[in-house]
Amino acid sequence: MKVGIIGGSGLDDPDMFKIEEEKDVFTNYGKPSSHLKFGKIEGTDVVLLARHGIRHQYSPTQVNYRANIAALKDAGVTHILATTACGSLREEIGRGHFVVLDQFIDFTRFRKNTFYESFENGAVHTAMPEPFDAFLRDKLYKAGKEIGIEIHERGCVITEEGPRFATRAESKMFRIWGADVVNMSIAPEAMLACEAHIPYAAVAMATDYDSWKEDEEPVTWEQINEVFSRNAENMIRLLKTTVAALGK
Numbered sequence: 001m002k003v004g005i006i007g008g009s010g011l012d013d014p015d016m017f018k019i020e021e022e023k024d025v026f027t028n029y030g031k032p033s034s035h036l037k038f039g040k041i042e043g044t045d046v047v048l049l050a051r052h053g054i055r056h057q058y059s060p061t062q063v064n065y066r067a068n069i070a071a072l073k074d075a076g077v078t079h080i081l082a083t084t085a086c087g088s089l090r091e092e093i094g095r096g097h098f099v100v101l102d103q104f105i106d107f108t109r110f111r112k113n114t115f116y117e118s119f120e121n122g123a124v125h126t127a128m129p130e131p132f133d134a135f136l137r138d139k140l141y142k143a144g145k146e147i148g149i150e151i152h153e154r155g156c157v158i159t160e161e162g163p164r165f166a167t168r169a170e171s172k173m174f175r176i177w178g179a180d181v182v183n184m185s186i187a188p189e190a191m192l193a194c195e196a197h198i199p200y201a202a203v204a205m206a207t208d209y210d211s212w213k214e215d216e217e218p219v220t221w222e223q224i225n226e227v228f229s230r231n232a233e234n235m236i237r238l239l240k241t242t243v244a245a246l247g248k
Helices: 065-074 134-147 168-177 186-195 221-246
Strands: 002-007 019-023 036-041 044-050 079-088 098-100 103-107 156-160 181-183 200-208
Touching: 002 065, 002 221, 036 221, 044 065, 044 221, 065 186, 079 134, 079 186, 079 221, 098 134, 098 221, 103 168, 103 186, 134 200, 134 221, 156 168, 156 186, 181 200, 186 200, 200 221
Parallel strands: 002 044, 002 079, 079 200, 103 156, 156 181
Antiparallel strands: 019 036, 036 044, 079 181, 098 200
16 A cells, blocks of 8 residues: 655645655656655555645646646555645534545636546546545544544535635535535546546645635635644644554
C-alpha cells in the first residue's frame, strides 16, 4: 500500500512525516502543482503533493488536476486522501468541524475534468454514483472519532469555480440543491481519481458559513486562514491516524 496525500489550503507544506525523498516529476498532462515528497507514517509508504503549490501560488482554476492525479498514479500510489477547507451550508456543521465527503456537485466551468477528451480509441463514460471510496471514508471517520474531533460521517460538497466567493443567492441555492459544504477544489480532482481507478476520499474542514447565513459575517480569505491554522494540527492528527489504521 502507498497512500497519496493531497494537501489543500492550510496544508500546502505540512510537517507530517520525515521526508525521505523529494522528486520533481513531469506527466503526460504537464507538471503537477508541486514536487512529490516521499516518506512513511507508521511504516506505511506515503507521498505528499501540495494541491495549490508549496507557496499556495495556484488558484483553484489554475491547478493542473490531471497532472496531480497522474503524478500520484505514476508514483505507485494505491489510495488517495485529500484535504480541503470548506464553507458550511448547514447550521450543524460548525467552524472547525470536519466532514468526510460522500458526494459532490460540480459547479465549475473552466477546468480539464477528464483524461478522455478524445474518443478516438473508443468511448469512455466513467460511472460515478459513489465518487468517494467507502473503505477510506470509514477509516477517516473512525480515526476522527478516535482522536476526539468534531467529525461528520457524510456530506455533499459543491465545488464552485472561484476564486471569488458565492453570492448570497448562490449560497442559498446550494443549500436547496442539497449541498452541505462548498469549496473550490474537490471537482474535478475526485472524478479524475475515479477515472484513474485510484480509491479516493476527502475530508473537509469547515472554516466559515459561506454567505447564506445572514446573522454571520460573510466569508473572507483571512477568516478561512485563521480557522484553518487553529485546526491544522487536528487535520494532521486525523491523516496520520487514518494512514496508521490503513497500514494495519
